Amino acid sequence: MTTESRLTPAPSKPATDQATKETLEDYTLRFAPRSYRRWTPMVVATTALGGIAYMADFSIGAGIALTHGTGNALIAIAVAAAVIFVTGLPLAYYGARYNIDLDLITRGSGFGYYGSVLTSVIFASFTFIFFALEGSIMAQGLELGLGLPLWLGYLVSTLMVIPLVIYGMKALSRLQVWTTPVWLLLMVAPLVYLIAQDPGTVDRFLSYAGTDGEGGVNTAAVLLGAGVCLSLIAQIGEQIDYLRFMPPRTEANKRTWWTAVVMAGPGWVVLGALKQAIGVFLAVYVLSAIGPAAATEPIQQFRGAFDAMMPSWLVVPLAVALVVISQIKINVTNAYSGSLAWTNSFTRVTGHYPGRMIFVLVNLGFALALMEADMFSFLNSILSFYSNCAIAWVVTVATDILVNKYVLKLSPRTPEFRRGMLYAVNPVGVVAFVASSGLSIALYFHLFGDTLQPYSPVAAVVIAFVLTPLMAILTKGKYYLRRTDDGIAEPLLDADGNPSAVTYDCHVCRQPYERPDLTACATHDAIVCSLCLSTDTVGDHVLPATT
Template sequence: MQSANVNFQAEARLGDGPPFLGLDPAPRSYQSWVADETIEDYALRYAPRSYRRWTPATIVHTALGGISFLALEAIGAVLTLSFGTTTTILAVLIATVFIFITSLPIAYHAARSNVDMDLLTRGAGFGYIGSSVTSLIYLTYTVIFFALEGAIIAQALLVSFGLPLPLGYLLSTLAILPIAIRGMTVISRFQKVTQAPWLILGLLPFLAIGLVEPQPLAIWMAAPDPGVTMLALGGAISVLCALTLQIGEQVDYLRFLPSKETTPPWRWWGALLMAGPGWILIGGLKIVMGSFLVTLALASGMDARTAAEPIGMFRHAFGYLFEPTLALLFATVYILIAQLKINVTNAYAGSLAGSNFFVRVARYHPGRLVWLVLHVTIACALMMLGVFATLEAVLAFYANLAMAWLGAILADLAVLKPIGLSPARIEFRRAHLPDFHPVGCGGMALGGLVGCALYLGLGGPGPQAWSPVIAFGTSVLGALAIAALVRGRGYLARRPQEFSPLTSCDCAICSHGYEVQDLAYCTFYHKPICSLCCSLEPHCRDYCKRATPAVGGRVAGAPRPGRILPLNVPPRIGRRIWQVLAVFLTLMSGLALGYAGLRLLLASGRETSLLPQLLFAALPLVLLLALWLVMTYERRRLTEEDLVGALIRLNSAQHELALNQRLAAIGEVAATISHELRNPLGTVAGSIEVLARSPGIGPEAAEDVERARRNIGRCGRIIDMLLDFARQEPHERQIIEVDGWLQSVLADHSARTVAQVEVEPGLKLICDPARLQFAVCNLLDNAMQAVEAKAAADFAPRIALRAHRAGGRVLIEVEDNGPGLATDLIARAFDPLVTGRPQGVGLGLPLVRRVAQIHGGEASIVRTGADGTLMRLSLPEQAP
């Protein structure tokens, strides 16, 4: 990837950055398997344009290969045995329409923004930390389905070769590692190679059934059917609702879709629909096929348990074409191919979800391979516990959480973004996101709590059967209601920057080049860093998002002057209490959910009467654990803040020392320069004036004389600026009426034609008027040059000169609507001999800062960007 030195326009408030030249970040290097893009596939990142070289047809081909899982047929069989054929078909139709509609906005935004499910959730109203919960839910989804698919492989190996189930579980787990390790490139090739055998073997038994069985549909429809009831329909739909998160695995492919602008619309939209929500069209058909096959197997005399297993139903289906031994062999081969295709995708998606979760929780990224191994290990343990035997109960319980998550995302993507209550762009970078946002987190929490409570039977049999649907509706309505209350506020912690005209840039920490969509400007280091390095950075402690950064020695978040706190009450006590309560409730909820999930996995018939007693007995221990976790985190946070504060002060002191040394050197040579240059310049100026009055001087000579006059004047101004650095004290102090004084300053300045004065009435200031006038005029000069540089036919130059009182200080501000400062100059704008103009000297702003310091104040750049620059002089009302 090509990279370039950064030089872009910042739109963020510069007040969010430290008032010194940024610290030098510690270089970060990744393990070779992390840096290898064929393995990582830009995991945890925006998928760059340079990497998205697959054709839309390849995306569709690969994505559809990931829905080969036979758990769909197994689900169809289980639903048919539990609720009957009619209820199953009706539930599949309803769920297919629902999943297609709800998956479409997710697929569109993921393909449009080229991000995976986790990054999409961050920008859909959950926030940076809030979306970590959804990563855990998605990780659970991939683990559960990996275990289900692996159990199907183990059952096939048991029936075909007599291989013990534990050994089959282990082999089904290890078989996918060589492919899943290498990432999306190898997975795509594997899906392409196995696609034709999978399709042929999957369709072959149905063709045989149609040719051999005289009335297969009549047998299917004639099966015992208890009829459609609302309870049965709700139960069937609840199981199918867990499949909605399959769109997350489809998104892993869709994020590599080529740019919409460079792809014909029919190809782009066709690939989006087929590889995204279109999966459920084939998936729904596979569920119906499972219902059909289990009915035929039962009609042939096979027991219900064996018929519900894919190896049983497909052995019977291939029996229409081959003799029993050969039918079993073909069924086994088909199951192995289908299950390896889906479990490779499950493992890959789960490793991404695990990486995303632990990057935010632990700020540690050892590589996707570590979480891949963890993922398959947990899945193998679930197989040993017999997850396939409790398929219906596991999916129905999990569906409540999945639907609550989906409802909150859908509310943001399909409603809030189109009406403008949520940012149109999917923002995923930590530097620009709040930790939590109430819209997504609140909507999902409401939906999840309501759904799980109803599923546990608190509302009776009817709501229990429809709990996932109710959870979805509650989540959507809750998210919309919260969005209406916050009115679109809080989605972004600070405004993103524009890196134009660059398309790529090097990360200041890992030194790799990335496209600008994956970069953020770090106000802690004053350098661009990539999104992953930003996520892993432990030292800044979200400095860029602090509302009140440390200025003048006061630490951000510390009590402000005038705030009354009771004696002996530690600071941030309210925050610590809230953290303890939040951790306590989270641990208790996890304990309750873990107990309920364990009962489901073990298929235990015991009553839950012991649950309240167990939870009550665990209260003291969980509370102590929560207190210990919060205090451990607090000690770590304080230690890190002390270390960062010491580094900041050291860096600031070193920078100030270097600056003072440069100023001292300038002051020492100022007198020599004045003496050595003023006399020759005076002689040259006199000669020029004599020459100008000479009779018969021609037009060309007159132009040369005028040019010499301008350059002599410029040399004189440079000498005056150099001499000003040698003068440490103001010549005089007096009280001035700020309003009248600023009016007089502006009256003698060229900016008077476009500038407006806004002064707080009755404002007075003790200062050196001559020095302060020089500083204000210098700021006006810069503003005037900025608006002239942006001059255009439809551009109206505007300069505002303001003065007002704030916190016992007088703030004099000069604001323009020019193009703003280049970001690489912002941190050094007040350093001597630093300038962004070809003809500049670089002494104007340093002199302004010196004037402010002489008066006991400070000069700063409040903000700068494409919409202009705001400069400020902050002075005490009483001069020191």
């Protein structure tokens, strides 16, 4: 097929103007082209790290410590952070190197074109669960500072992010860059002050034994705590929603590029673990003053900390400001990433693109329902259950990249996400994920006895890590690629291994796209983009399987 014939438009049903306009704003469901990725590595990293300004870490750390004691809580936090970092690194690299989000990575890393719908729903659930958690924390702040009843605070915290999340990466990058310094100052200053003014707070913090009466370090307590922390493993998906906009890696920028990828990819968990440890410290500090029930509320933690270092008239306004800034920073990310996940799943299953804004509202609706149901009061139970599914997904994909691609070489190293190039379902990832999440959930609900219940997160990790390469060996890697040739002579990657910036026009929506987002059309002597393939309900453009 010649270049001229590939560029010749052919008669076909046009894509909707809505789909074209919206997906070109932030490349929803698409490869992010080089022409759009104008940010430096450090701007992308700062934007990505702005998305982890959530206050949930303080509640998570506090909840674990109040039950199991400081020693068990700190070890649990460290164990979870290690798992999250190791599994997050290959995912962050693939997102930044090949400019695709975690759903597109998942498709070609063991799940198949439709198989990854399972994990898209898991990720979407992550976004509205944590939106609800952050919204609850903000509502607590609004109740303390403005006297708003909680139900109204939940509504305010939900509605206020809608104007901010309508736009994509351009708007979010500005918001995150400008608010991050203020957020860091308000978070770190009280901790430094308390330790400097009263070193005895450190001894009380380290000696706190918790309410479970065990005392000392206990394996079951550590694993139960780690299970709660590991619910955050899916955060790497939100980090990659930003990292996919990284510029190409070159000899000139490779050191900065790698620094940004590690810092904003798996490196988010370093700050996350630190926040959880601070949550433990602040909970122990304010415990005697406000009681165990309120000690897990970040607004009360920081109210107590600010009260020790500044005039009383300034305490509540500053605590509320910290909570509001944090909630806005993270919940625009939750709403944005959740809308991408829902839209992606819906478009693949139905062949219709309804618009990302519809799923912003859907995600917010789920979150508001959880808030009104008072999810904050049973936070650890929700996160412990959810973490089993999140762990199974992330470990399966990370194992496919590290082991199946680089060690066994049964999985194609260059990621593939386009319809027609992939099998509908790849048993490698789907079987590993279903078995891992199913068995670990069974453990969590005591179906194998009380003794094994704390080990459900460990089971999720081990089963996914073992089954993923085992399934690849058993299937001989035959279900990864339905085709190896997409009908376009131009290579997918340039000489530096970056996705090619060569553009062609899609003959359906008549827009130019870069090479990785395109395939040849099955029925016309032309080229079609990935979204038009996804919305092709009759399969008119989808290339046949290689015989």
